[in-house]
Amino acid sequence: MNKNISIPLVKIGSEMIVTFGKSNSNLKNVYHIDTILSEWTKSFLNEYSLISDDKDYQELSGILKLIKEQGVYRIEGNIEFEPLLECVRSLTLFREKISAEVKGFFVPINSQKYQQSGISKFSNANENDEIELSESDLESYAFQGNSIQLDELLLDTMFCALPELPLCREDCKGLCSECGTDLNETDMAGKIVIVEHNKKCSHHKPLKIQ
Numbered sequence: 001m002n003k004n005i006s007i008p009l010v011k012i013g014s015e016m017i018v019t020f021g022k023s024n025s026n027l028k029n030v031y032h033i034d035t036i037l038s039e040w041t042k043s044f045l046n047e048y049s050l051i052s053d054d055k056d057y058q059e060l061s062g063i064l065k066l067i068k069e070q071g072v073y074r075i076e077g078n079i080e081f082e083p084l085l086e087c088v089r090s091l092t093l094f095r096e097k098i099s100a101e102v103k104g105f106f107v108p109i110n111s112q113k114y115q116q117s118g119i120s121k122f123s124n125a126n127e128n129d130e131i132e133l134s135e136s137d138l139e140s141y142a143f144q145g146n147s148i149q150l151d152e153l154l155l156d157t158m159f160c161a162l163p164e165l166p167l168c169r170e171d172c173k174g175l176c177s178e179c180g181t182d183l184n185e186t187d188m189a190g191k192i193v194i195v196e197h198n199k200k201c202s203h204h205k206p207l208k209i210q
């Protein structure tokens, strides 16, 4: 496993496209990344079951554009992924396709721009210092040497795109507050299920004998 998902600066030049997953684009100057599994991303990918041996399962897809502007690299694009989430009402596990906008700047660590940016203030600050970060500071990442590491940017992007309160379906009825029975009348595949409460539950109705 690679430690990082890194792109050599010499490959980027002034502008380049980075693609993930199965892509059949005809774009020029494309750097394709098969997997975003690295030492950095491993625990996140595992937590949301974003790694699978299934060949048809696509862990992540997307297109990013990297542009060099006055020594700073701007990156923007879109990624799609399908994490395994747990419904906050019914505790059902389900996959949801999420599309997330990627936006960030990579600033060389030994540059003036880095010294002026919020990221350097942040890393040099004492615990009690209050630092005001501007919007571009929040999207800034430092880099050193002759490559850019995408791990942190990708993790931040995916993490922020996760739903705060995942619901397996919009009108999920959740669980019975007394006995914990799933109150949805269909399963995740849409198949009708019988909602039957525990015998001790006050909602329990004996099945009518016809």
Ligand SMILES: [Zn+2]
Pocket (backbone or CB within 6 Å): 087, 088, 089, 090, 091, 092, 167, 168, 169, 172, 173, 174
């Ligand atoms: Zn649910």
Ligand SMILES: [Zn+2]
Pocket (backbone or CB within 6 Å): 176, 177, 178, 179, 180, 181, 197, 198, 201, 202, 203, 204
């Ligand atoms: Zn019940």
